[in-house]
Amino acid sequence: MKHIDFYLDFVSPYAWLALEQMPQALEGLSYHLHFKPVLLGALLKQHANPGPAGIEPKRDWTYRHVRWLGHSTGVGLQMPTQHPFAPLPLLRLALATSHDGRINRHVARELLRHVWQGGLDPLDPVRLQALRDGLRLQHEPESEQVKAWLRANTDEAQQRGVFGVPSWWVDGQVFWGLDALPMLRAYLQGDAWFDSAEGQAPEVRNGLKS
Incomplete structure (x- = not known):
């Protein structure tokens, strides 16, 4: 049995879509x-990447694209009233x-649904309290233990070469993005392509992938 680490941040619409499509994929x-x-944000900052929301045309496309994916897959996705937003309260609550x-x-699904269903403010205090009341907390969200876990998870992801979410890490390999699910499935099935020259990390020549 393969052990997979699934890295996610609730600010990502693709994380919501991926979570809902994983069982079938x-x-x-x-x-x-x-x-x-x-x-x-820390993963993006490491590579000086502003993210889709930091580039206006890309932000507009991303918001349209994820709404389309929510519609076309039947998962459903409504943009929250503010985005991007600071996800720390949700990460610590989880x-x-x-x-x-x-x-x-x-827990992952409850937090992602909170953001991506209903088109509401994910940081509204009343909604956050209702979300908290529905979870079985083992620690206070602002505790040092919780903060340490978030730092450790993020540091681990960075060290493993994770640069965005959703990402899956298995056997030392990173599979990034919703559209990587078919590739992840093939790997888990033992597709021989991954042992071939084409399946290895690409060489870089003159700044271009060969």
Whole structure:
């Protein structure tokens, strides 16, 4: 059985779409999934990447694209009243349910639904309190333990070469983005392509991938 680390941040619409599509995309395969919240902003900052929301035309396209994906897949996605937003309260709230820096699928889904269903303000205090009341907290969200787990998850992701979310890490390989799910499935099925020259990390010549 393969062990997969799934890195996510609730600010990402693609994380919501990926979470909902994973069961079907990986149906019939044997794997164990660890859900690890990370701070996307830190991953982007490491590579001086402003992210889709930092480039106006790309931001407009991304918002349109994710709404289309929500519609076309039947998952459903409504943009919150503010985006991007500071996800720290949600990341810490999720990790407050943890025993070891990981969360379960139920918690991940509740937090992502909170943001991406209904088109509301994800940081509205009343909504945040209702969300908190529905979770089984093991720690205070502002505790040093919770903050340490978030730092550790983010540091681990950076060290493993994760540069965005959603990302899956398995056997030392990173699979990034919603559209990587078919590739991840192929890897878990033992596709021989991954052992071929084409399946290895690309060489770089004159600044271009060969």
